[in-house]
Amino acid sequence: MFNPFKRKDQAQSDQSHRVPPGQYVTEKFPVLHYGSVPKYTNVEEQWDLRCWGELAEPVRFSFREFRALPTTTIKTDIHCVTRWSKLDTTWEGVSFREFLRHIPPLKPSARFVIAHSEQGYTANLPLEALLDDDVMLAYKYEGQELTPEHGYPLRLLVPKKYFWKSAKWLRGIEFLDHDRLGFWERYGYNNNADPWREERYADD
């Protein structure tokens, strides 16, 4: 028998499945960061992306070179440690695994990564966490170029970690043989940052 209420309950519980403990769903797209929003008047001159550390040799991409790399689109949920989650966000960019095919080979010693952003913001991750299918260097959100507030011209996207690991205004990727804490990790946030395990603070 048709029961509209049952359908609605099911829809809600399907969604709650996707919301990690202690999080609420927002339809908005909050803007959150430390410091100010970088303003680029000429990205070709003012922006590049560098990789260094445990790879055969350092490499640099201009804006144009980076935009020539093959892209993918993913739909995923994002979770901020301040407790908002946003479902079904769509991003376009270069998958991290694909990106690795366009830089000099990593040394076997490369096991950790630090994302370096404008103004000294950093986020650290194990290399393995970046090899997931849903990790990308993203430059479009919902089909549009990222807005300055959300990270134009490039941000890291690591959906399986709290969103502070998804560094906006990305300028560098450093490969390391050991772990080194990033900006929030040094301030007592959890190094692993898995929303499903509610790893918010260092001692969680």
Ligand SMILES: Nc1nc2c(c(=O)[nH]1)N[C@H]1C(S)=C(S)[C@@H](COP(=O)(O)O)O[C@H]1N2
């Ligand atoms: N460069 C930089 N990236 C950053 C931050 C920051 O302060 N600086 N804040 C992080 C945090 S805590 C969150 S929740 C997300 C917010 O991304 P949004 O503003 O696009 O929602 O960016 C992350 N990336």
Ligand SMILES: [Mo]
């Ligand atoms: Mo955050």
